[in-house]
Each structure stands twice: as structure tokens, then as C-alpha cells.
Amino acid sequence: MSTVDRPGLSDSVAAAVDESRLWAAHVALASIGGTPAGGVCRLALSAEDAEARRLLAAWARERQWSVAVDPIGNLFIRREGQDPRLPPVVTGSHLDTQPTGGRFDGVYGVLAGIEVLRALDDARIGTQRAVEVVAWTNEEGCRFSPGMMGSEAFAGIRDVATMLVVQDANGVSVAEALASTLDATPDATRRPLGFPVHAYVEAHIEQGPELERTGNTIGVVTGIQGTCRLRVEVRGDEAHAGTSRRGQRRDALLAATRMIQAIEQHVESCDPADDVRLTFGMLKVKPNVPSVVASWAYFSIDVRHADDDVMLGLVARIEPICREQAGGCDVKVTEIQRALATRFEGRAFDAVLAATRSRGYRHIAMPSGAGHDARQMAQLCPSAMVFVPCAGGVSHNEAESAEPADLAAGTRVLAHAVHELANT
Ligand SMILES: [Zn+2]
Helix, strand or coil: CCCCCHHHHHHHHHHCCCHHHHHHHHHHHHCCCECCCCCECCCCCCHHHHHHHHHHHHHHHHHCCEEEECCCCCEEEEECCCCCCCCCEEEEEECCCCCCECCCCCHHHHHHHHHHHHHHHHCCCCCCCCEEEEEECCCCCCCCCCCCHHHHHHCCCCCHHHHHCCECCCCCEHHHHHHHHHCCCCCCEECCCCCCCCEEEEEEECCCCHHHHHCCCEEEEEEECEEEEEEEEEECCCEECCCCCHHHCCCHHHHHHHHHHHHHHHHHHHCCCCCCEEECCCEEEECCCCCEECCEEEEEEEEEECCHHHHHHHHHHHHHHHHHCCCCCEEEEEEEEEECCEECCCHHHHHHHHHHHHHCCCEEEEEECCCCHHHHHCCCCCEEEEEECCHHHCCCCCCCCCCHHHHHHHHHHHHHHHHHHCCC
16 A cells, blocks of 8 residues: 555445444443433443343344453454554443443544444555554552553553452452453453554543533643642641630641641642643541541642643642641641553654644644543553543533534544554
8 A cells, every 4th residue: 555545435434334323322321321310320340241241243244344352351453454554543432330320422533433443444444554552451540449450451550460459448359350251252362461563542431521611622631730639648636626725726637627728829829821620629627527626637639731740740739738738736638549640642643733734624733631541552652532521521421421522523624634643
């Protein structure tokens, strides 16, 4: 195949993307774990997850694409290339959802990948490299914590043995749930973890409001902002609500709320552009009764920013601020997780940007506020993401909603980019 032909062929593949077929695939998947409120509950490695995998495998069989699984249960659907020895182009996302999840988070990236394979078939276009669609295991991390298990295992970031022993709230281990999930795809070839990948591209709903607010159809994702999570433990003394004077108290709850306010004010003062994401999502108190001064308070801090220097500068200020506001209580600040910002660059990013431009969609370059499997893949190979709008930016919510035309637009960009990458 000459490089001269390729732009025309990429147009043909993009043109073969079928909006109504793509929508029908979403409707089919939304019925697996569908909730009365119109959302989806398809927890990782559940019976619903297994059923979704069974459906994908059936679609693969219809088209004679091969199906494989690895030791953490990542599912791969492969459309063979002219040279099977070349590292493939991989696209996909995840099938699992939050307990009150929506119909698009994750599953869109998998179904967009399937639609790309169907479009390649329908346009009768071969590629030099194989194209594989992946469904990563347990991205969400709500049944088995932490999430991103599939992509972290694939990228060698965490050891599978430590994942397999993780248990859910009912004492079921990942190993047990995985065994029954894999029963759903008995014909799948077993393959070892990880292999060379030429490029990875993940399509996803934005999960934020920027595309809709700015009237754009496509977000060309520049990277994933860094995240730092901390826990703050404050210790004071229990005291009687009626007899202890203000000056005698060591009130852990009051100290914790002062710390929260002071950290929030610090961020406000040094982030006029409102780019820092700061969340105190959890607060626990003991003894947590109305007539006793709290002796213990525990809260979480989640800080995110696309610039590591900004994020780490802020994180460094947290402990001093907590000490300033402790008011005689003891305070302990612990950092429990840190993921530096990911930048998407190189051939995958370039292909997505070029595909978006040549399809003529209104687009912006933007960082991702949420974490995705592409963060792990970016450590292995050139990686990129394509965002499409979701209504009101609502996600991780049963009300999550996206327009068929936008989903198709993102898939056409994906089809164009994947076709280019599979021939370079
Ligand atoms: Zn997702």
C-alpha cells in the first residue's frame, strides 16, 4: 500500500462508521446491568461484566476476529494485519461501571473500537498492522480497590499476584471472580501479560462540561492531570458539651474544619484561573455524638492539576497549614497516592490531531480531569485520547447522556487515526 493512497483510505474507513449501528451497540450494552433509573450497574468481574464480554466475543466471531484474554482478564479482539509480526495498534477502554453508573463511561471506548473494526471490514480495507480492541479489567475500582487493574498489570506497574488476592465487600477475591468471568469466553486464547504496542488510542466521553460549554465536538486530549491524595488525622480530647469551656477544649472536628477552610482559601488565593481541582470528599469523626466534643477527625484531600510543579507546590503547603490550624490538637498528614501528570505526544497524538482536522470537526486541545487506562499505556507506547461531549458534563451518574452524532464523530476520528497508525 503506498502512502499516497492512505489519506483517501482513511476517509473511506471514517465514512464507513455507522452511527445507528454504533448507537444500537450502546443500547445492547446498556441493557446488561441496566438500572430502573436508566443507568448501568456493571461491576468489574460480575455476572454482568461476563455477559458483556460474551456479547463482544459473539460479535467478534461473526466477523472472524480473534479473541484473547490475559492473566488479569483483559479482553482483546484482534483484526489481523498484513504483517502479523508487527506490533498492533490498540484501542479500547473498559466495560465496568460505578454502582450507579451511566451508559457511556468506558463502554463507549470499547464500542467505538468495535465500530472501527466493522468499518474497516465494510470498507474492505486491510491494514499493515493488526488492530486490536481491548476491554481493560476493573478500571473503576469500586468493587475491587484500587482500580486500573487491567492496564496497570499490562504495563507492569503493579504485580498481578497482589491484585488477585484483593477481596470485595463480600469476601470474594479477584481470582475467584476472574475465574467465573473467564468462563464466559471459553474460546478465547490465553495470552501472557503485555506485548509490544505500536500505538494506543482511547475514545471516551469527556466526563466534564468543557466541550458542551464551548460548542466543540471533539476534544484532542493533551494529557491527564496529575493527582495526589492525602489523609489528615486530627487528635484532640473528648469532653462534655455542657461543662467544658472553649478555652479548655481540644476539639478535633473544629480543628479539621479550620484546616479544610484554610487549605481551600490558600488554593483560591494562588489559583485565580480556577485550574486546581481540590476535593475534601471524606470526613470521619469520633465519637460522632451530639453532646461530646470530638476527640478524633479524619479527612481526605484530593488535589489535581495538569502541571506537576503547581500540584506538588500545593501539596507541600498542606502540612504546614494543618499545623497552623491545629489549635492544640495533634495532626498527622499522610500522602497515600501520587500520580504525576501524563502528556500525550508522539505518533498517536499527532494522528488524532490530524484525523480531527481532516474530518473538519470543531475541536479543542484539552487535558483530561479524570484518570483513564491511557495513563498506564502512555508509559509503554505513544498514546492518545479522543473526547466527545456528554450532557452537562455529568458522569459517574445514572443520568449520564451523550448524543449519537457526537459518539459517531469521535468514532470517525478514531477510525481515521487508527487506520493511519496501522499503516505506519
Ligand atoms: Zn471511564
